[in-house]
Amino acid sequence: EAGVTQFPSHSVIEKGQTVTLRCDPISGHDNLYWYRRVMGKEIKFLLHFVKESKQDESGMPNNRFLAERTGGTYSTLKVQPAELEDSGVYFCASSPGIQSYEQYFGPGTRLTVT
Amino acid sequence: GNSVTQMEGPVTLSEEAFLTINCTYTATGYPSLFWYVQYPGEGLQLLLKATKADDKGSNKGFEATYRKETTSFHLEKGSVQVSDSAVYFCALSDGDQGGSEKLVFGKGTKLTVNP
Numbered sequence: 001e002a003g004v005t006q007f008p009s010h011s012v013i014e015k016g017q018t019v020t021l022r023c024d025p026i027s028g029h030d031n032l033y034w035y036r037r038v039m040g041k042e043i044k045f046l047l048h049f050v051k052e053s054k055q056d057e058s059g060m061p062n063n064r065f066l067a068e069r070t071g072g073t074y075s076t077l078k079v080q081p082a083e084l085e086d087s088g089v090y091f092c093a094s095s096p097g098i099q100s101y102e103q104y105f106g107p108g109t110r111l112t113v114t
Numbered sequence: 115g116n117s118v119t120q121m122e123g124p125v126t127l128s129e130e131a132f133l134t135i136n137c138t139y140t141a142t143g144y145p146s147l148f149w150y151v152q153y154p155g156e157g158l159q160l161l162l163k164a165t166k167a168d169d170k171g172s173n174k175g176f177e178a179t180y181r182k183e184t185t186s187f188h189l190e191k192g193s194v195q196v197s198d199s200a201v202y203f204c205a206l207s208d209g210d211q212g213g214s215e216k217l218v219f220g221k222g223t224k225l226t227v228n229p
Contacts, residue, residue, distance in 0.1 A: 031215075033216065033217075035217070035219075040221070042219045042220060042222075043158075043205075043219040044219075045216040045217065048216055056216060091158065093158075105150075105159070106157050107157040108157060
């Protein structure tokens with residue numbers, strides 16, 4: 001069974017540009033999460049989808065971040081326009097059910113904004 | 115809000131040494147507790163978990179006991195190996211968040227085991 005995949009693995013962009021990160025969860029997993037780790041700090045929750053609906057987006061830092069999960073399969077996270085403080089590693093995770101506390105993580109996308 | 119505080123590293127040990135990584139938490143309700151591990155170049159993997167007080171999670175020789183009275187979930191291993199070199203994250207999940215089992219993480223502890 002394929003795990004959670006993320007693309008790209010690494011992105012380097014200039015301040016003001018747009019970047020779109022993609023996450024493919026494990027097939028059949030209804031729950032999809034986005035997290036971010038800024039250098040030297042904790043991994044922080046961004047948002048949670050249940051199928052195609054946003055269950056909790058309390059961790060989204062501001063309106064420059066837009067997440068979608070059309071059709072309840074893969075998800076995208078767009079940053080527009082990117083700022084220097086957006087640099088970090090963005091992790092996606094998925095889990096099969098509402099009472100499942102085990103989340104399966106992807107390898108992350110390292111975003112560098114220069 | 116909920117938070118996790120874990121021992122900051124880096125931690126460097128010799129092979130076969132005893133490992134302890136301290137983790138304490140602050141939470142309302144009754145969270146589940148986790149240790150995740152990130153090996154170089156890979157994503158986070160669940161190492162072990164405990165869902166209620168006094169539960170002991172164990173895997174690959176690692177253990178951690180959910181201590182409600184001290185709000186702690188310290189990770190231990192009796193004899194580490196070079197292959198245990200990784201970053202370890204303590205985390206909690208509060209299932210009372212209206213159905214959102216988001217994880218709250220500590221800062222991570224980098225462990226290096228030398229032969």
